[in-house]
Amino acid sequence: xxxxxxxxxxxxxxxxxxxxxxxxxxxxxxxxxxxxxxxxxxxxxxxxxxxxxxxxxxxxxxxxxxxxxxxxxxxxxxxxxxxxxxxxxxxxxxxxxxxxxxxxxxxxxxxxxxxxxxxxxxxxxxxxxxxxxxxxxxxxxxxxxxxxxxxxxxxxxxxxxxxxxxxxxxxxxxxxxxxxxxxxxxxxxxxxxxxxxxxxxxxxxxxxxxxxxxxxxxxxxxxxxxxxxxxxxxxx
Amino acid sequence: xxxxxxxxxxxxxxxxxxxxxxxxxxxxxxxxxxxxxxxxxxxxxxxxxxxxxxxxxxxxxxxxxxxxxxxxxxxxxxxxxxxxxxxxxxxxxxxxxxxxxxxxxxxxxxxxxxxxxxxxxxxxxxxxxxxxxxxxxxxxxxxxxxxxxxxxxxxxxxxxxxxxxxxxxxxxxxxxxxxxxxxxxxxxxxxxxxxxxxxxxxxxxxxxxxxxxxxxxxxxxxxxxxxxxxxxxxxxxxxxxxxxxxxxxxxxxxxxxxxxxxxxxxxxxxxxxxxxxxxxxxxxxxxxxxxxxxxxxxxxxxxxxxxxxxxxxxxxxxxxxxxxxxxxxxxxxxxxxxxxxxxxxxxxxxxxxxxxx
Amino acid sequence: xxxxxxxxxxxxxxxxxxxxxxxxxxxxxxxxxxxxxxxxxxxxxxxxxxxxxxxxxxxxxxxxxxxxxxxxxxxxxxxxxxxxxxxxxxxxxxxxxxxxxxxxxxxxxxxxxxxxxxxxxxxxxxxxxxxxxxxxxxxxxxxxxxxxxxxxxxxxxxxxxxxxxxxxxxxxxxxxxxxxxxxxxxxxxxxxxxxxxxxxxxxxxxxxxxxxxxxxxxxxxxxxxxxxxxxxxxxxxxxxxxxxxxxxxxxxxxxxxxxxxxxxxxxxxxxxxxxxxxxxxxxxxxxxxxxxxxxxx
Numbered sequence: 001x002x003x004x005x006x007x008x009x010x011x012x013x014x015x016x017x018x019x020x021x022x023x024x025x026x027x028x029x030x031x032x033x034x035x036x037x038x039x040x041x042x043x044x045x046x047x048x049x050x051x052x053x054x055x056x057x058x059x060x061x062x063x064x065x066x067x068x069x070x071x072x073x074x075x076x077x078x079x080x081x082x083x084x085x086x087x088x089x090x091x092x093x094x095x096x097x098x099x100x101x102x103x104x105x106x107x108x109x110x111x112x113x114x115x116x117x118x119x120x121x122x123x124x125x126x127x128x129x130x131x132x133x134x135x136x137x138x139x140x141x142x143x144x145x146x147x148x149x150x151x152x153x154x155x156x157x158x159x160x161x162x163x164x165x166x167x168x169x170x171x172x173x174x175x176x177x178x179x180x181x182x183x184x185x186x187x188x189x190x191x192x193x194x195x196x197x198x199x200x201x202x203x204x205x206x207x208x209x210x211x212x213x214x215x216x217x218x219x220x221x222x223x224x225x226x227x228x229x230x231x232x233x234x235x236x
Numbered sequence: 237x238x239x240x241x242x243x244x245x246x247x248x249x250x251x252x253x254x255x256x257x258x259x260x261x262x263x264x265x266x267x268x269x270x271x272x273x274x275x276x277x278x279x280x281x282x283x284x285x286x287x288x289x290x291x292x293x294x295x296x297x298x299x300x301x302x303x304x305x306x307x308x309x310x311x312x313x314x315x316x317x318x319x320x321x322x323x324x325x326x327x328x329x330x331x332x333x334x335x336x337x338x339x340x341x342x343x344x345x346x347x348x349x350x351x352x353x354x355x356x357x358x359x360x361x362x363x364x365x366x367x368x369x370x371x372x373x374x375x376x377x378x379x380x381x382x383x384x385x386x387x388x389x390x391x392x393x394x395x396x397x398x399x400x401x402x403x404x405x406x407x408x409x410x411x412x413x414x415x416x417x418x419x420x421x422x423x424x425x426x427x428x429x430x431x432x433x434x435x436x437x438x439x440x441x442x443x444x445x446x447x448x449x450x451x452x453x454x455x456x457x458x459x460x461x462x463x464x465x466x467x468x469x470x471x472x473x474x475x476x477x478x479x480x481x482x483x484x485x486x487x488x489x490x491x492x493x494x495x496x497x498x499x500x501x502x503x504x505x506x507x508x509x510x511x512x513x514x515x516x517x518x519x520x521x522x523x524x525x526x527x528x529x530x531x532x533x534x535x536x537x538x539x540x541x542x543x544x545x546x547x548x549x550x551x552x553x554x555x556x557x558x559x560x561x562x563x564x565x566x567x568x569x570x571x572x573x574x575x576x577x578x579x580x581x582x583x584x585x586x587x588x589x590x591x592x593x
Numbered sequence: 594x595x596x597x598x599x600x601x602x603x604x605x606x607x608x609x610x611x612x613x614x615x616x617x618x619x620x621x622x623x624x625x626x627x628x629x630x631x632x633x634x635x636x637x638x639x640x641x642x643x644x645x646x647x648x649x650x651x652x653x654x655x656x657x658x659x660x661x662x663x664x665x666x667x668x669x670x671x672x673x674x675x676x677x678x679x680x681x682x683x684x685x686x687x688x689x690x691x692x693x694x695x696x697x698x699x700x701x702x703x704x705x706x707x708x709x710x711x712x713x714x715x716x717x718x719x720x721x722x723x724x725x726x727x728x729x730x731x732x733x734x735x736x737x738x739x740x741x742x743x744x745x746x747x748x749x750x751x752x753x754x755x756x757x758x759x760x761x762x763x764x765x766x767x768x769x770x771x772x773x774x775x776x777x778x779x780x781x782x783x784x785x786x787x788x789x790x791x792x793x794x795x796x797x798x799x800x801x802x803x804x805x806x807x808x809x810x811x812x813x814x815x816x817x818x819x820x821x822x823x824x825x826x827x828x829x830x831x832x833x834x835x836x837x838x839x840x841x842x843x844x845x846x847x848x849x850x851x852x853x854x855x856x857x858x859x860x861x862x863x864x865x866x867x868x869x870x871x872x873x874x875x876x877x878x879x880x881x882x883x884x885x886x887x888x889x890x
Binding site: 301366368372373377379380381383384388490491497498542543545551552554558559562 | 621625627675678682690692694697700704809817828859861876
């Protein structure tokens with residue numbers, strides 16, 4: 001349902017994304033992995049509309065996303081949980097979630113959504129009236145994901161959800177992603193934690209300096225051993 | 237191959253020449269052919285240019301809006317006036333003036349320089365803590381400084397005659413004085429830009445954190461630059477005082493701030509060419525509009541008097557400029573003479589050298 | 594000295610200043626820009642009062658409504674025509690634009706109406722007084738307090754419970770993320786400007802109610818007060834702004850009492866000195882917010 005072709009993104013004179021093509025089918029969990037600075041976040045930002053693409057095409061369910069504002073992209077059905085979570089610190093958990101549901105207009109639906117949210121993220125029910133800024137890193141991550149889910153996205157994009165979290169929390173977050181997928185969600189995941197990502201993803205793209213170096217199922221990538229080369233440097 | 241040293245030297249300092257020569261020509265032509273009114277306008281242009289260049293020196297290189305700049309112009313104006321006015325005049329103009337100020341009597345240049353010095357000293361005393369502040373706090377604090385300066389000028393009756401007009405200053409700024417000082421300040425601004433201090437300041441504008449990481453003490457660099465720009469403002473103020481011969485504190489407040497900002501922004505804040513071009517453009521626009529305004533009123537072309545049309549026009553132009561081309565006419569480029577022939581020759585020679593290697 | 598009259602007067606001023614500050618902070622929170630044209634919104638409200646009052650002769654309540662509506666509309670227009678186009682550029686460009694808009698509006702008033710002050714017809718209630726507990730209290734103060742407090746309460750409710758209010762607060766926290774949740778950027782910003790205009794309009798009723806006249810430069814005074822109050826209270830929070838307004842009133846009165854006779858004229862300068870000191874030593878203002886945030890870069 002999402003198809004990116006020959007994407008190019010520049011920040012001024014610096015080419016962050018040189019030539020990226022990828023696709024995400026319905027119900028898949030597709031991962032974008034790569035070292036720092038490979039262009040993963042930039043790719044997501046281009047899809048989400050927060051960064052302008054220089055050239056290339058991004059098509060979602062038959063519609064081009066090029067030139068669309070972040071609001072428009074959300075309305076088409078793509079929700080992004082950015083790197084660093086970006087929850088609203090001076091709003092309560094409740095208000096964060098309510099804002100996530102901005103694009104929905106049914107009050108009953110909102111109530112049901114909240115119930116589901118509490119099932120998936122019980123801690124948010126506990127902290128419902130607390131300010132977002134007082135939550136711990138892991139809790140903020142859950143809030144960010146829950147908030148994006150309130151919009152009933154067709155495609156959920158997650159940028160480094162495990163960043164800065166303790167190992168037990170990382171397990172929790174990855175477990176959450178699997179749960180979401182088992183409920184039928186389509187997910188595009190950007191991660192630096194390669195090991196865990198390969199365990200759960202359907203397909204993986206490996207980015208390096210703005211280009212796709214490898215792609216395939218986790219099994220294929222592991223077999224080739226090429227991932228190690230990219231991350232640790234080629235053996236001469 | 238030899239590129240003439242003279243050519244290289246000329247190229248780097250060509251900006252100063254390219255800007256100064258038209259100003260001198262303008263001064264000469266005005267002096268020879270213009271009527272009194274035009275002479276006054278052109279003199280005012282040169283004095284404004286000095287103040288604008290002072291603002292450009294700080295704002296263009298640091299990226300920080302210096303709202304208080306015109307306040308220092310006012311300080312320079314009042315101090316130089318107090319120094320140069322005769323005691324007899326002071327007694328009439330400022331009824332309750334302090335005795336030690338009454339006795340003060342300096343020749344023109346000394347008075348103007350003292351004005352600049354006092355502005356610099358005051359800037360030195362108060363501005364250091366403000367240099368650390370970020371965007372928003374910095375803008376507000378410099379605005380606050382402007383208001384404080386204005387408040388002091390308005391209320392310190394015994395020095396400034398309060399909100400009332402201070403009159404009786406000798407008209408000692410003529411067109412040659414004005415253009416000469418403008419060119420001097422132009423050279424100063426240019427040298428500053430290329431100096432070590434200027435480069436450090438520009439680095440801090442380009443990337444605050446990178447500059448700090450390289451060891452630049454940004455607060456200190458801003459501080460020194462601010463003092464220099466305040467001194468120039470004070471200098472301009474002193475010249476202004478002896479051009480206009482009477483003024484109130486309101487002459488150095490929001491209206492003048494708007495004028496200076498308009499000139500700088502229209503021309504482009506990033507270079508001295510912008511300051512010159514902007515001052516010329518805005519002065520022409522303003523005087524043109526004022527002429528229209530006066531004629532409409534004089535000949536009753538409309539059933540009512542138009543007042544404020546000039547300012548409405550200028551503000552509109554400024555807004556449109558900010559929308560369409562915020563970097564100004566010059567967009568930060570400097571007018572330069574680049575001797576193409578020599579450069580091509582140099583390129584060819586270096587290519588030969590690389591080929592052989 | 595602390596008579597009932599003084600107290601009522603202080604609360605009346607304080608609540609008005611709190612409102613003033615709020616109108617300024619609403620825009621600052623989202624755009625990080627000090628709207629120098631804010632004072633001109635009040636001026637505009639005043640001139641609407643003058644024009645509607647002198648041309649139509651309607652009862653004051655309609656004149657007041659027209660003034661408030663006028664301020665809201667002109668605020669919306671300044672955003673639509675000027676600020677929206679410059680928003681994407683630097684903050685400096687925004688600041689200069691707001692200064693230019695301020696100059697334009699002031700001189701437009703000069704041009705279209707007159708440089709001379711114009712008298713505003715006030716409702717008769719503004720000149721009456723009531724006697725409470727032996728003190729004579731002008732009705733004007735009571736009306737000011739009532740309306741200001743009602744506005745403050747209303748705005749609090751708006752920001753707390755409506756989705757628009759939540760969106761505005763979120764936008765002040767993180768504008769980009771707000772957009773990524775589907776909230777249209779233009780809606781948020783236009784709403785902020787309209788709200789700011791609403792507040793300015795209401796403030797103009799009482800600010801001009803003090804002098805019963807309007808001039809092109811009448812906006813500078815309230816702008817400066819809003820300025821100072823916002824800095825004192827903290828530019829990041831709405832509560833802070835309101836508290837700052839009251840604090841301004843309090844500090845201003847205190848300065849008036851504490852300063853020696855000779856320095857009384859410099860009250861305003863002293864207020865600004867306090868502003869500078871706060872900016873240098875405690876830029877986030879006097880009101881503690883529950884979290885600290887830094888603007889990087």
